[in-house]
Amino acid sequence: MGEEIRYCPVEKALAVISGKWKPYIFRYLTGQTKRFGELQRALPHVTRKTLTQQLREMEEDGVVIRKVYPQVPPKVEYSLSDYGKTLIPVMSSLSSWGQVHSKRDNHARDNQPDG
Template identity: 55%
Template sequence: MDKAYQCPVEATLDVIGGKWKVLILWHLKGKVRRFSELKRLIPNITQKMLTQQLRELEAEGLIHRRVYAEVPPKVEYSLTEYGKTLNPILEMMCQWGAEHINQVEERKTVAPENN
């Protein structure tokens, strides 16, 4: 590790932070996916950004990239055993997000209208 971190959360964010990495990890949770599947599941990500994020996650040892010797080339991505250690965190983020969506919706229905 070349970088000195002030706290462990900083190290975690350095690896999985940003707009796309957690979504990629979520979609690979328990599944093997092809590039085109990930692109379809995350429609707002550009092809260039998806490629970059996949490479970074692979470099961190979180995902495995398997290339088949076919024409056209077939490439599949999956979580490594190390990447699977993030599954409980991803599940907790999903649960928190669902609760947050409910909170936002409740505030909308309870908030007085400003007419």
């Protein structure tokens, strides 16, 4: 018999927020609606294709709402869904932990003996 595949809630949660640009997208959408171009300008190092892909994944996971206005040129806005807003305290906690870890990591490196 094969190995039993176990459900891991942490892995499921990380799948929603993992991706090089998702934390940045999440940060820019927290508390505000942004047009695609605004997101692209805020993240100049991400390609249009990658930004579109990350936004689609976030939309599929239900954390982002994409609203298309029927006009020419097309107007598309992105915002956090109510479900996505439940991630705000999670992302805030991760950010705080990351800051502590970064300081700890830097302190450990600074105290390494010269070799």
